[in-house]
Amino acid sequence: MSAESTPDPGIPGESGTTGPRHRAKGRRRKPRGNRRKGLLVTAWVAGGIVVLGGTGVGYVYFKLNGNLKSVDIDQALGTNRPTKVDNGSENILVLGSDTRSGSNQKLGGGADDGSARSDTAMIVHVYKGHKKASVVSIPRDTLIDRPECTDTNGDTHDAATDVMFNSAYTTGGAACAVKTVESLTDLRMDHYLEVDFSGFQKLIDELGGVKVTTSRAINDPDSHLDLKAGTHKLTGEQALGLVRTRHGVGDGSDLGRIQLQQAFVKALVEQVKDVGLFTNPKKLYDLADTATKAVTTDSDLGSVNSLMSFANGLKGISAKNMNMVTMPVQYDAADANRVLVDDTKAQQVWTALKNDKPIPKSATKGTATGQANGVVSAG
Template sequence: MSDQLRPRSSRSKLSTLARHGRLKKSNPVTTVFKFLAAALAVLMVSSVSVAAIAAYDVASSVKPGVHLENEVKGKPAQEFSAIKGGVNLLLVGSDSRKGQPAVFGAEDATGDLNDVTMLLHISEDHSNASVISFPRDMYVPIPGCPDGKGGTYDAMSSQKINTTLTYGGLACTVLTVEALTGLKIPYAAEVQFSGVMAMSTAVGGVEVCVAEDIEDKHTDTYLKAGKHTLQGLAALQFLRTRHGIGDGSDLTRINNQQVFMSALLRTIKSSATLSDPTKVYSLAKAATANMQLSTSLNNVDTLISIALALKDIDLNKVIFVQVPTGNVDSGVIPIQPDFDDLFTAVASDQPLQLGGSTGRGATVDPNAPATPAPTATPTPTPGAPVTVLPDTATGQTAGEFTCSVGRTLNNQ
């Protein structure tokens, strides 16, 4: 049985705080600076797709950042240079209804759970990046986390990872993933529903491929097989659908999210988006209006430096991967040694290569654009040896065209 939550401080129960902030008035100089920051930071979507841009209005926002144990303050980037070395950044998607549109239900309808937990790793030489997803129903040990009142919640031996926001906020999720992976994570951001909706709209919609009909009465998602351009609520519901994808599990939902994320990244990296200042500005604004940042990220210089480290990475060298897991009662647990081997490779900064499995929630698009044949034999790139992941680590590259495997009501 999982351990019970026992706060050491005088706080008697958990509370979920709505995080809001007002914007200060800006002058023309800061407006121009923020626009430049937004234009560069929009490229951060190469890393974490559905909510990774975090540069618009950071300088003028009064929202306090979340302190992380291993955060790095660093020095301001000089002349907008790329950050030196590798980067580990945790992106958390909250399912809290606080401050969100009424369409998602009453503010007290849910707690504050991390519905999505993804780790971005940028290599030391900025030649590749990986986005690693942790299933929300994965049982993990949770270390002692700050309770926000100067005390600490007791550590727990086995809880679902999606409860870490409830137990200690963004800092607790970071501490948990650090303990789980052995990595230090100096940067983190939390995003809510509205940000996802606004970002998909800002780029004019994201085209996704559906291999078989998707029917999900829980999220009101009904899509016929074929291509669909999704934005706003439709895009968010596509990302949230579980019952209408694969086998109805959270694992196949992650596969579905990877289909969307790779398509979003291709849209962002296209000249149609990057050459349109309005889209660039709107995209950055849409994300940060609904984000809570760590104090290490609540700095325009840092955001720009991370964006510059990502902007030139080839789509085929951005890997979306789901951690290896096995089923247990009402959830999943990490599969060993595959799980530890994955993070040993990440810690050693070795480039990752998928073993070929997209997972049961996605499949290769049979109508994908043909890849031009190389005109000459490629010259091997010096560097760390490539780690080929086992099939238990499912996913795809950002350059791969895939389709979501749908599931109809008759099969649920």
């Protein structure tokens, strides 16, 4: 399986456009204004830390179990969903949320209004045998047709046309985000994992930082990031700045940020493998405690035992066996701050995943990019 990272375009905003949608290739304009950026955390990293933390600290099982939050996606969405594919593979929707309440207010840079958005969305496809994975990032600013959905409180939300992808989570939370992804891909999401700003930052600090190399300087006052070219051991705050930055690299689009996120994920996966947790019980417990407080899962993963079992099946996936791409999109000629799904190429991605096959390189050739590839690498 290849390990290429193909970025997608997109820029944050409040709602979708209502004008005509035209696909357009070419260089993306710099986005206007200062907009909030999101974060990135991967399913197997959060779950992997939990499994490492849970092993050997059974005496704190009930403490860790009490930390977990879960949502009943199956109950909310009912039976009108894509059929589960019984071929040994799994699909996990991973969201990074930027709630503006509590400790996230400072990190997110907004008022404590209790609102939340999915600033990062990734479909993690784990292949049969759980030795390889493909990760498809969905740009938050992709214009889509959002389906009608029922949230976990039982409230129904109307369908909407030409709205941003991340409006699904804002409108109806986890259940509506899953419904929208399933409508977009015709792939059943077997699991759901969500991590927020403060949880991400704490996890990185508990790990002792993550080592990355930047091929050139990155300076973005909006995300409070200032890195010279070279190798760095990023703190939680710096890591959060890296996965949130848009203006510091590439063409200033959300697609460039996705490329940085994908590179950071690979560095993080390698870091988790080398922490040496089993020789340090206190660090092991601290990581487990932080991770279980940081994540929200679907109800099937809503206990430490379930999450440990799930994560244990992902530990064999190394960075070199992760193919990271972005959902094929093109810049929207009608709005420089939006992107549109390249339907033909995107279908190649969804068909490959449904059949548990590698994503063909042709699926991402000629699609929009954020021009930030190669700026960050592991170690």
